[in-house]
Amino acid sequence: MQTVLITGASRRLGLFLTRAFLDDGFRVIALTRSPGTELNALACDSLQIIETDYGCQASLQSAVEHIRQSSSSLRLLVHNASLFEKDAVHADDLYRFYDALYAVHMKLPAFLNESLGDLLHCEEDPGCIVHMTDIYAENPNPAFGLYCSTKAGLENLNKTYAKKYAPGIRVNAIAPGPLMFLPDHSAEDKAAVFSETLIKVESGFHPILQGIRFILDNRFITGTTLKIDGGRSIGKL
Template sequence: MTSPIIITGVGKRIGYALAKHLLAQGHSVIGTYRSHYPSIDKLRVLGATIIQCDFYDNVQVQGLIDQLSQYPKIRAIIHNASDWLADSSQTYTASEVIQRMMQVHVSVPYQLNLALASQLQAGAEEEIGASDIIHITDYVAEKGSAKHIAYAGSKAALHNLTLSFAAKFAPEVKVNSIAPAMILFNQGDDEAYQQKTLAKALLPKEAGNEEIIDLVEYLLNSRYVTGRSHHVDGGRHLR
């Protein structure tokens, strides 16, 4: 069996699309999810190993680490799991908002990367740059966001992890981040909202999951690209 690719947050959107694509390419896929969606059952049918884990629960996170540590070799980890809380949340205090954003976007990727370092290095089969860590960040990681400070700050920290782990895990493991903007609208987003959002980019179109999938494929196949943030935002970071 090929060394697995781990993808966090496979329940919907890009995580689900990535998992489905990589399975179709013949990869062994391990996916994590927090909330159940019909897509989870579909991935199981396609052959994915699926693990439920609430990243806000440290006991569950440690359980996930223990399970993944049983694999002798890992081809890649794609940190896709994400959450969003407004700074003005009516449910959480400001302290809780920043703690939760840092937990899911920084603490869990940090723990997984460190815990699975030897498996990633083994997965490279002694070839330079043959294993991967990919962090899905956001274009606001470098641009900042006055409206969503906790979210943007946590994604910026994840971007910094990209730089640090790239230096730490070389030469066997490449570490990159992908920084998308709005690539896929939600059901219910009205036409006015969509047009307003598209106008914020230099390339005003809905990119779709394929742009991310193609970039992931490129990074997995590359042997000489590491420590970089790859914007998939239609030039929105330049506005």
């Protein structure tokens, strides 16, 4: 049974991917800051839930040790964990907030890539790393400037690790656009997004799963970023 490691696995896209890969017959290691009821409800022999603090090296090192104890190899590592908040919300604690963004979007992926790379490495059938970046990494939104800058840093890390680990590990990124609105998004919010998106539908998370499956199946792809955004990256000004 092949093993998939997913960060940020307790909600939204991470939870969706965890459920989907379990259904596909994979063993899933779910890394999360807090499991939550929905992730815990998936409990089975094929799911290992590891609770960790993304900003604490000792906590992450403990998580790595648990992963290495239970797994001799990894087929896929999905860096999904993210923090998405406006800069203005953190006017009084900008320094701490920027540290938190850097920790989850850059330090966490780099640490896991370095710590678990040997479990992914295989010359005959390379393991895969997928970094979840953002279309804002290329065309930043000023309201989320700090978030965008760390996602841009993750885009650079994606290319760096593709070069560093080839050919034994294939490293790619997915830059999603609007997938599923939050409950607090108003009709006006949704209309504003759709006005700048070529395919004007709320896609849900399945297109990301399709993108990851494409990366897994295509042995000749590494160092690239798939835009799965309904055309928003060229539709917005």
